[in-house]
Amino acid sequence: MTGAVSAGRLGVVSCHACGLVCQDTLPQASHHRPVAESEACGNGARGRSHQVICPRCGAPLHRRRPNSIARAWALLLAGLIFYIPANVLPVMYTSLLGSGSDNTIMQGVIEFWKSGSYGIALVIFIASVLVPCTKFVVLGVLFATSQRGSRWAMKERAKLYRMVELVGYWSMLDVLVVAVVAALVKFQGLSDIEPRIGILFFGMVVIMTMLSAMSFDPRLIWDGDTE
Amino acid sequence: MNDTTEARPQPGKPAIIRRRWGISLIWTVPIVAAAIGISMLVHAWLSEGPEITILFHTATGLEAGKTPVKYKDVTVGAVTAITLSKDGSHVKVKVALMQSAKSLTSKDSRFWVVRPRIGASGISGVDTLFSGAYIGVDKGQSEDTASEFTGLEMPPPVVGDMPGKSFILKSEDLGSLDIGSPVYYRRIQVGRVASYQLGESGQDIKLQIFIDAPYDRYVTTNTRFWNASGVDVSLGADGLKLKTQSVSTIVAGGVAFASPMGRQASPAPKDTEFTLNADQGAAMAPPDGEAQYIQLKFEQSLRGLSVGAPVQFSGVDLGHVVSINLDYDPVKHRFPTVVGVLVYPERMGRVLDKLPKLEGDNDKQAAVFMHAMVKQGLRAQARLGNILTGQLYIAMDFIPNAPKAEMDVNARPINLPTINGSFDRMQEQIANIVAKIEKMPLDSIARNLDATLVNLDNTLTQVNRQVLPQTAQTLQQTQRTMQEADETMQQARQTFGNVDSLLAEDAPLQQNLGQTLQEVQRTSRSLRVLTDLLGRHPESLLLGRPQEPSAVTTKPPAPTTKEESTK
Numbered sequence: 001m002t003g004a005v006s007a008g009r010l011g012v013v014s015c016h017a018c019g020l021v022c023q024d025t026l027p028q029a030s031h032h033r034p035v036a037e038s039e040a041c042g043n044g045a046r047g048r049s050h051q052v053i054c055p056r057c058g059a060p061l062h063r064r065r066p067n068s069i070a071r072a073w074a075l076l077l078a079g080l081i082f083y084i085p086a087n088v089l090p091v092m093y094t095s096l097l098g099s100g101s102d103n104t105i106m107q108g109v110i111e112f113w114k115s116g117s118y119g120i121a122l123v124i125f126i127a128s129v130l131v132p133c134t135k136f137v138v139l140g141v142l143f144a145t146s147q148r149g150s151r152w153a154m155k156e157r158a159k160l161y162r163m164v165e166l167v168g169y170w171s172m173l174d175v176l177v178v179a180v181v182a183a184l185v186k187f188q189g190l191s192d193i194e195p196r197i198g199i200l201f202f203g204m205v206v207i208m209t210m211l212s213a214m215s216f217d218p219r220l221i222w223d224g225d226t227e
Numbered sequence: 228m229n230d231t232t233e234a235r236p237q238p239g240k241p242a243i244i245r246r247r248w249g250i251s252l253i254w255t256v257p258i259v260a261a262a263i264g265i266s267m268l269v270h271a272w273l274s275e276g277p278e279i280t281i282l283f284h285t286a287t288g289l290e291a292g293k294t295p296v297k298y299k300d301v302t303v304g305a306v307t308a309i310t311l312s313k314d315g316s317h318v319k320v321k322v323a324l325m326q327s328a329k330s331l332t333s334k335d336s337r338f339w340v341v342r343p344r345i346g347a348s349g350i351s352g353v354d355t356l357f358s359g360a361y362i363g364v365d366k367g368q369s370e371d372t373a374s375e376f377t378g379l380e381m382p383p384p385v386v387g388d389m390p391g392k393s394f395i396l397k398s399e400d401l402g403s404l405d406i407g408s409p410v411y412y413r414r415i416q417v418g419r420v421a422s423y424q425l426g427e428s429g430q431d432i433k434l435q436i437f438i439d440a441p442y443d444r445y446v447t448t449n450t451r452f453w454n455a456s457g458v459d460v461s462l463g464a465d466g467l468k469l470k471t472q473s474v475s476t477i478v479a480g481g482v483a484f485a486s487p488m489g490r491q492a493s494p495a496p497k498d499t500e501f502t503l504n505a506d507q508g509a510a511m512a513p514p515d516g517e518a519q520y521i522q523l524k525f526e527q528s529l530r531g532l533s534v535g536a537p538v539q540f541s542g543v544d545l546g547h548v549v550s551i552n553l554d555y556d557p558v559k560h561r562f563p564t565v566v567g568v569l570v571y572p573e574r575m576g577r578v579l580d581k582l583p584k585l586e587g588d589n590d591k592q593a594a595v596f597m598h599a600m601v602k603q604g605l606r607a608q609a610r611l612g613n614i615l616t617g618q619l620y621i622a623m624d625f626i627p628n629a630p631k632a633e634m635d636v637n638a639r640p641i642n643l644p645t646i647n648g649s650f651d652r653m654q655e656q657i658a659n660i661v662a663k664i665e666k667m668p669l670d671s672i673a674r675n676l677d678a679t680l681v682n683l684d685n686t687l688t689q690v691n692r693q694v695l696p697q698t699a700q701t702l703q704q705t706q707r708t709m710q711e712a713d714e715t716m717q718q719a720r721q722t723f724g725n726v727d728s729l730l731a732e733d734a735p736l737q738q739n740l741g742q743t744l745q746e747v748q749r750t751s752r753s754l755r756v757l758t759d760l761l762g763r764h765p766e767s768l769l770l771g772r773p774q775e776p777s778a779v780t781t782k783p784p785a786p787t788t789k790e791e792s793t794k
Contacts, residue, residue, distance in 0.1 A: 067253060074253045078260035085267050101293045208260070 008063055017059035026052055026063060065217040069147050072216040076139050079208030082201045083132060089198035092178055096191050104198060105129065105174070127173045128202065135171070135209050138164050139216070146220040154221055161218050168213055171206040175199055276304065276324035281338045281362070283378040286318040288342045288360030296322050297341075298364040303328035306362065320378070322362065332374065335367030339379035351382065381406060385421040390440035393421060394495065396452050396482065398432045398503035403456040403480035410436050411455060411483040417442035420482065434503065436482060446484065447492035452501050453510035456480035470507075487511060516573030518546065519593050522640045523566045523607045523621065524554065527647050532609055532619040538568045540623045546570035548621060566609075567640075568621055594636045597643060600625075601634045606646040 007014060013024040052061045090102030103111070105128045112121035138160050145152060178199045185193040286309050288294070296304035304324035312319050324331060342360040343352045355361060362378075365386045384407045385393065401423060410418035418438035426433055438446055458477060459470040482503065486492065495501075504510035529551065538546040550567035572579060572593070585592040597605065604625040612620040623643070632644030647655075729736045760767055 071253045074257050077257035081257060081260040081264045085264055089267070204260070208256075 013061050013063050015054035015057060015059055015061055016065070018054060018057040020054055020056045022055060022061070024063070026061065064219060064223075065215065068215055068217040068220060069143055072139070072143050072212045075208050075212035075215060076136065076143065079132075079205045079212060080136055082204040082208060083136070086198055086201035086205050087129075089201065090196040091174070091198035091202060092182070093194040093196050094192070102196055105202070124174070127170075131167055131171060132205055132209065135164055135167065135213075139209065139212055142221070143216065146216070146223070149223060157221050158218060161213070161216070161221065164213050168206075168210045171210065172203065175203045175206065274326045276326040276328055277332050277372075277374065278307070278321060278323050279332055279374050279376060281320045281322060281376045281378045282312065282317045283320055283340065284317065284380060286320065288340060288355075289318075289320060289362070290359070294359065294361055296324065296328075296338075296362040296364060298328060298331055298366065303331060303364065320362070328364075331364050331366050332372045333367040334369040334371040334373045336373075336376065337365040337367065337379055337383055338376050339363050339382045341382060344382075383421065384419045385437040389437070391418065391438050392440075392443040392446070392495075392497045393435055393437045394446060395498055395500045396434040396436055396503040397426070397500060398434060398454070401432050401434075402454050404434065404454070404482065405480065408456075409481045410438060411481055412438075412442055412445055412485070414483075415442075417445075434482075444494045445486070446495045446499075447486050448495050448499070449492045450484050450486045450495065450501065451504060451510035452482055452484045453504040453507050454480070455483035455507075459506060483507070485511070513573075515571040517589060518569040518571055519589065520549075520640045521568050521570055521593075521607075522642050523568060523645050524642065525564045525566060525609060525645050525647075526561065527564070527609070529564045529566065529609055529619060531611070531617040532566065532621070536612075536618065536620050538570060538621040538623065540570075540575070543575065545572075545574050545623070566621065590639060590641065594638075594641050597641060598634050598636045601632060601644055604629045605643070606632070607643050608646050 007021070008024070011024045012021050013026065014021045053059070054061050087105055090104050090107075092103050092108070094101065094103060105124070109121050109125045109129070112118075112124065142157055142161055142164075145157060178195050182193050182195045185191055283289075289306055289309055291306055291309045294306040295302040296306070304322050306320055307323045308321040310319045310321070311317075339362070340360050341352045341355050341363045343356050344350070352360075363382060365383055366388070368387070385391075404420055404423070406420055406422060408420040409416045410420065418436055421435045421437045423432055423434045425431075456477075459468075461468045461470075484501075485507075532548065532551060534548050534551060536548045537544050538548065546569045548566055549569050550565075552565045552567075554563050554565045555561075556563055582596065585595050587595070604627060605623060606626045606629050608622045608624060608626065609619045610622045612618045626646055629646055634644055635642060728734060731737065760772075764772075
């Protein structure tokens, strides 16, 4: 697809940390990069025994992030698992004049929707349900296609990845809201808001998906193209 | 380079193990996540308690998903759903209890809705004013569990594990008592009425009261309970008495108890049955002992006799009337009144010991004893207790000269002969008098009287017409006469004045009269001299005076005068 020559073909490798391009002295197994990478993620691990260090900054050199897809998958899965209790367990305890109740995310959304605050309901829904869900799907698609070295819609996938990274910053919105509100609304007896265990799981979901997206090496998207 | 790759699969073998290691290292993250998730699930599943259904009349204040269930103010569950029962008469409240609250599902656990309540005995549930209602639980004692409960409409005044004891009070009626009514001991509130229910026969009421520790030890086996409700006004020989407990008992009613002085008794065990007396006096009275039912048949109307009227024997209150019924006597065609009375022989006190001991059961003894007494003139009598109200009471007394009556010793119930009451006899006498009055020929008397009155009227008219004018004339004449008399009197007075003037000392008449009288005296003296002379010398009338007139005349007169004066 591209006429550009990849670093691998030129026999050079760039340092992840400082961007220095140096000669590829990494073990040969990884030479067959596209195949090797897509086979499994063993290369980096094998390379570890022959650690090659950046001559300038001393960071270990590797052609692709080691074990990238496996890590991404593992973290995504962890995120997915955490997403279940994040939704099932209450995230917030609100008490107004002594009558308190635990609320899960969906309960909150439904309550706001029913009471006519469609805007707030929508914001919460998008931030805590829609975004994480699409993130799961997008990341899943990205990982799966990259793993298989698919050549399908590579530019779009790269765009998707950038979008996921961007959205990642804002994924903690829910957690932030709960934290701020819980800290601010402390009127003994009159009104009280406390975080509940669900929000912790929600935070874990966000962290896991962010880590997952981070551990994914976007260059793998293009690896299918090299062959 | 490509060639070398093929040449190196061999050293890759050990790397596979490393690879696995590497894989498993990163895969621990989702495994840990899954473990956490599963542990949460397991925890949730384990803490999932039993689900129960509670029936309430109304779901006021209850909200599905929000209303908590609290035991000892700890949330042990929540309402998950509220539905109507099939027939729509109840509300079914589904409650998911926590695992730790499993013990609350025993069969006799009680559930109620705690909401703000204002009653005569106080305000409760204020804390729910803001927080909203919640369902309260009282843990039951039963081993069996249940999944369906009927909720109480009112919070129970006594909750399971409070220290104290409950007792049963038997009463004829509830009075103004209610659940939660206070129980007082020396006017300290020591407990409350927990529940009440009709006895199985429907003849009495069983009240369950709860006395808090440590006061429960003051309830002994001979403790007396009485209804301390309201105001007790009594008018006795020593004036008007007004007795109350606290103000709240006036409104809400209450129970009080005390033990008779000077008697040692052990604390009563739990659920002991006591009798709830109507008032303190009745409660503290000595025990009545066994009652003896006696039937009395009165031939008279017993207006004024009511159930509960006292039965007295020689002025001692022995019992009370329990029934008043009409009977029919087919022989005499009369409706006698049958009065049933309960007599407590124990009330006679120490006299009982002096009475002769008899054989047989109580009834037999009483019958034999009474038979003997009837022979001595014992009779029942309805007497007037209060002249103002006409209230009657039954007196059992020895009536002198009572008509003979037979008493069947073997009849049950015991039938005591009666005699008509004193008041009734008085009534009879009055009736007799009235009858006699009725027999009088009042009509003819009235007629005669009428005629007489007519005559009298005529006579009076006549008198008016004839006699009175004459009388008037007579009176005028009399007046005239009187005037004349008056004149006469005046004349007489003048005459008297004249006479008076005549008679005055310096009056000439007086003087003349004196002179005249002296003249008369002198005359009479000379006359006497003459008569003496004539007596001695009658011949002198013819012959004249004798010779020695002076000596002779002067000498003799003296004795003659004497003679005259003595005569």
